[in-house]
Amino acid sequence: MADRPRAPVRLRASLALAWRTLRSMRTALILLLVLALAAVAGSLVPQAGFPGAAAEIERLHRDHPFRADLFQRLGLFDVYGSWWFTLIYTLLLISLAACLFPRTRALLRNVLARPVLVREVDGFRHYAERPLTGEPDAALSRARRVLRRRRFRVRGPEDATIAAEKGLLREIGSLAFHWSFFLLLIGVIYGRGTGFTGTAVIAEGETWAEVHAGYDGSAREGRFFNEDHSGLLVHVRDFEVRYRDDLSPEEFTTRADLAHPDGTSIGPVDIRVNHPANALGVKLYQAGYGWAPVVRVERDGEPIADAPLITVQPPAAEDEDPRTLPWRGILRLPSLRPQMAIVFELYPDGLAALASLQGGEPLPMVENRNPFLTFDAYRGDLPETAAFALDSLDTSGMEKVSSGLVGEGRTEELAPGVTLAFPELREYTVLQVSRDRGLGIMLAAGILILLGLLPALYDSRRRLWVRAERSGEGTMLKVGGFALQRRDQFEEEFARVVDDLAGVDR
Amino acid sequence: MTADLSRWTFWVAIAAYVAAIGLYVAFLRSRAPRTGRLASVVAWGGAGAHLASIVLRGVSAGRGPWGNMFEYSSLLSLLIVVAYLVFVEVRMGIRTIGAFVVGFAVLTMGLASMALYTYPAPLPPALNSYWREIHVISIITASSLLTLGGIFSILYLFKERKERRLAQAERADAAELAARDAAPILGGSGDLDATDPPDYAPGADEPAVAVAGRRKGLLPASETLDRLAYRTIAIAFPIWTWAVIAGAIWAERAWGRYWGWDPKETWAFITWVLFAGYLHARATAGWKGRRAAYLGVAGFVSLLITYYAVNLFIVGLHSYAGV
Numbered sequence: 001m002a003d004r005p006r007a008p009v010r011l012r013a014s015l016a017l018a019w020r021t022l023r024s025m026r027t028a029l030i031l032l033l034v035l036a037l038a039a040v041a042g043s044l045v046p047q048a049g050f051p052g053a054a055a056e057i058e059r060l061h062r063d064h065p066f067r068a069d070l071f072q073r074l075g076l077f078d079v080y081g082s083w084w085f086t087l088i089y090t091l092l093l094i095s096l097a098a099c100l101f102p103r104t105r106a107l108l109r110n111v112l113a114r115p116v117l118v119r120e121v122d123g124f125r126h127y128a129e130r131p132l133t134g135e136p137d138a139a140l141s142r143a144r145r146v147l148r149r150r151r152f153r154v155r156g157p158e159d160a161t162i163a164a165e166k167g168l169l170r171e172i173g174s175l176a177f178h179w180s181f182f183l184l185l186i187g188v189i190y191g192r193g194t195g196f197t198g199t200a201v202i203a204e205g206e207t208w209a210e211v212h213a214g215y216d217g218s219a220r221e222g223r224f225f226n227e228d229h230s231g232l233l234v235h236v237r238d239f240e241v242r243y244r245d246d247l248s249p250e251e252f253t254t255r256a257d258l259a260h261p262d263g264t265s266i267g268p269v270d271i272r273v274n275h276p277a278n279a280l281g282v283k284l285y286q287a288g289y290g291w292a293p294v295v296r297v298e299r300d301g302e303p304i305a306d307a308p309l310i311t312v313q314p315p316a317a318e319d320e321d322p323r324t325l326p327w328r329g330i331l332r333l334p335s336l337r338p339q340m341a342i343v344f345e346l347y348p349d350g351l352a353a354l355a356s357l358q359g360g361e362p363l364p365m366v367e368n369r370n371p372f373l374t375f376d377a378y379r380g381d382l383p384e385t386a387a388f389a390l391d392s393l394d395t396s397g398m399e400k401v402s403s404g405l406v407g408e409g410r411t412e413e414l415a416p417g418v419t420l421a422f423p424e425l426r427e428y429t430v431l432q433v434s435r436d437r438g439l440g441i442m443l444a445a446g447i448l449i450l451l452g453l454l455p456a457l458y459d460s461r462r463r464l465w466v467r468a469e470r471s472g473e474g475t476m477l478k479v480g481g482f483a484l485q486r487r488d489q490f491e492e493e494f495a496r497v498v499d500d501l502a503g504v505d506r
Numbered sequence: 507m508t509a510d511l512s513r514w515t516f517w518v519a520i521a522a523y524v525a526a527i528g529l530y531v532a533f534l535r536s537r538a539p540r541t542g543r544l545a546s547v548v549a550w551g552g553a554g555a556h557l558a559s560i561v562l563r564g565v566s567a568g569r570g571p572w573g574n575m576f577e578y579s580s581l582l583s584l585l586i587v588v589a590y591l592v593f594v595e596v597r598m599g600i601r602t603i604g605a606f607v608v609g610f611a612v613l614t615m616g617l618a619s620m621a622l623y624t625y626p627a628p629l630p631p632a633l634n635s636y637w638r639e640i641h642v643i644s645i646i647t648a649s650s651l652l653t654l655g656g657i658f659s660i661l662y663l664f665k666e667r668k669e670r671r672l673a674q675a676e677r678a679d680a681a682e683l684a685a686r687d688a689a690p691i692l693g694g695s696g697d698l699d700a701t702d703p704p705d706y707a708p709g710a711d712e713p714a715v716a717v718a719g720r721r722k723g724l725l726p727a728s729e730t731l732d733r734l735a736y737r738t739i740a741i742a743f744p745i746w747t748w749a750v751i752a753g754a755i756w757a758e759r760a761w762g763r764y765w766g767w768d769p770k771e772t773w774a775f776i777t778w779v780l781f782a783g784y785l786h787a788r789a790t791a792g793w794k795g796r797r798a799a800y801l802g803v804a805g806f807v808s809l810l811i812t813y814y815a816v817n818l819f820i821v822g823l824h825s826y827a828g829v
């Protein structure tokens with residue numbers, strides 16, 4: 001054991017081995033395949049946080065507890081955020097860097113260095129001789145011109161030899177392509193880290209401010225986000241859905257006025273699907289909509305509540321058309337003593353609702369026609385919950401005091417002295433609000449990836465040497481060369497270059 | 507009216523393709539140049555009817571005919587046939603794999619019209635974007651070439667195995683080998699269409715295996731198939747890359763996120779990674795040839811999953827249930 005290497009030496013040896021392994025193309029290949037495999041897992045197992053996934057994961061836990069538990073432990077419900085997914089692409093990127101450093105250095109050397117001269121040109125894969133009349137010097141200067149015109153990098157004539165090469169662009173493109181993945185990553189990290197995304201729910205006629213409180217906790221903020229919200233003011237004038245004849249939606253439009261935090265106007269915008277608005281560094285996307293009946297509650301003639309109420313559509317059963325269902329909303333009145341809550345069901349199209357009742361066949365309610373609300377009023381203690389659901393209420397500590405129906409423009413009595421009015425039906429719009437400052441970087445990376453890929457795949461490195469030797473009265477032109485890629489095509493190119501060099505017209 | 511006409515020309519195209527397959531098979535057996543040419547003519551005719559069907563469908567729907575699964579499939583199979591006819595037949599003078607390519611196209615069309623047919627209709631608003639048009643057209647173009655690459659890789663694997671068997675047999679029977687070598691080597695004309703001279707004359711350094719294989723079997727030499735696969739995949743890969751980028755730009759505009767690991771996106775990524783793997787494998791010692799071809803086939807399978815399985819069995823944002 002005496003000659004056992006000391007620890008630092010061994011460490012260095014292991015590091016060198018790791019580096020060499022990472023540098024090998026086979027490692028990169030295997031890592032790419034493992035990355036693909038991980039993504040396959042992510043597409044087959046429901047991913048937490050995706051639409052509809054929560055219910056699927058719950059069902060899996062109920063029906064196959066063992067499998068669900070295993071998936072949970074392996075992080076399969078959150079593949080793209082799991083430590084092993086991060087490990088795979090980190091290793092891939094390290095491997096990439098390990099490949100790229102030596103290649104980049106070699107490329108720089110290659111660009112700076114001039115083509116290498118050789119004395120013997122007949123040992124190459126392609127070789128041709130042509131007897132010419134005239135002096136060797138004339139042949140060489142002609143060869144230089146021809147090769148320059150064909151965009152070769154040319155060195156010489158020196159010692160009656162010319163060296164020429166072409167296709168460095170292939171390596172430049174390949175390196176630009178591979179390096180761009182780091183740029184892409186920087187764009188993702190920077191954009192996600194300093195940005196945020198959230199949803200704004202705004203009824204027609206209301207103004208919403210792009211500040212932390214505006215999101216009701218719905219905002220997802222980046223790690224380096226420092227609460228520098230823009231303060232943008234969004235006043236929604238109008239929301240419109242245009243339907244086709246078959247009542248499928250054709251276009252959603254939010255018409256809004258934007259303003260600086262201090263109220264100075266920025267201008268009107270139309271926000272539509274695929275046409276986000278862009279102001280003060282944030283983007284506003286059309287993401288959803290719904291009905292917001294204005295409800296006014298008065299006690300002894302004094303208003304307690306008077307605002308549009310956000311209603312939502314309950315989930316439909318498989319065989320149900322969700323558009324036939326009434327919308328649900330809850331008005332909480334914590335300031336009353338005792339407290340009150342009113343659970344509403346909204347029928348936006350009263351005519352369709354009546355026709356459904358009479359005909360038995362449920363009809364979709366998409367238009368605002370003679371709307372009405374049904375209500376159940378409860379009195380008692382409102383449940384103490386931090387976040388309250390828009391469409392469900394725990395009434396265990398409350399008692400129902402009345403229920404009924406109120407049409408648009410009508411007023412009903414809820415309890416002695418308390419009235420409920422439904423002056424008008426409005427719509428609300430759901431906007432997704434986000435800021436991502438990395439998009440520009442990512443776009444640049446995308447362009448570089450594409451631009452680099454083209455020469456990397458289609459260009460080829462090739463080298464030529466031309467030598468002119470005196471032969472009797474004239475000159476013997478000797479041309480040798482080879483291509484590193486696309487060899488079958490080079491054969492033809494080589495023949496044409498040789499003809500060109502010899503002055504043969506094709 | 508135009509919808510019916512579109513449907514009708516679609517069936518004419520299928521009928522012509524089926525006839526072309528029959529002729530290609532006859533050509534494979536007889537090697538009569540006239541049969542081969544006739545097969546091509548019929549295939550071109552089918553492609554013409556197919557094009558008419560797609561254009562009529564667009565007219566009928568009042569938009570580009572690439573709005574749902576049926577339309578993707580129809581356009582995809584047209585591009586596969588045309589890309590094959592132009593690149594493989596016209597440019598390279600190879601006609602011996604027509605039956606496989608056109609066969610795949612017919613299979614796609616048949617399945618599409620049975621399982622996926624919907625009446626032409628306008629699109630929900632999220633799909634109403636020119637970035638979507640760019641994305642979809644690029645994806646379909648790239649897919650048609652990747653499909654060809656996949657078919658070539660599959661044929662390569664068959665042919666390569668056959669050639670290895672043959673080489674073994676020949677080594678085992680040296681006397682027969684000597685007898686065969688006495689006959690002149692036909693420079694591949696046994697496989698390549700005799701009327702159009704092949705682009706690829708066999709090189710001096712061609713492996714003996716390939717030369718041996720050329721004298722037996724119906725398909726082009728494995729080396730030619732390998733080169734065909736590489737060429738088509740190398741053209742398709744940047745187009746696919748571009749299509750994925752265009753898709754991300756569209757997603758950013760439509761949903762405010764450029765990438766969400768939605769199943770369709772994920773599978774487009776997997777397909778991209780597998781074909782990147784293929785391109786690497788071809789440049790890696792020990793992975794060239796068979797292993798690279800397996801990757802090409804894996805990429806092809808992944809492409810089919812991206813196209814079909816994701817829509818039919820796994821749904822995400824790309825199923826466009828609503829906004």
Ligand code: HEM
Binds near residue numbers: 097099181743
């Ligand atoms: C981020 C994942 C990667 C992707 C998407 C990718 C993609 C590609 C593509 C499409 C090509 C073909 C273009 C060309 O020939 O230049 C290529 C070539 C190449 N890649 Fe990568 N690559 C990745 C990672 C790596 C890594 C980690 C290495 C280092 C081992 C590497 C080394 C190479 C080399 C040496 C070539 C040139 C092969 C040739 O000359 O034909 N790549 N890569």
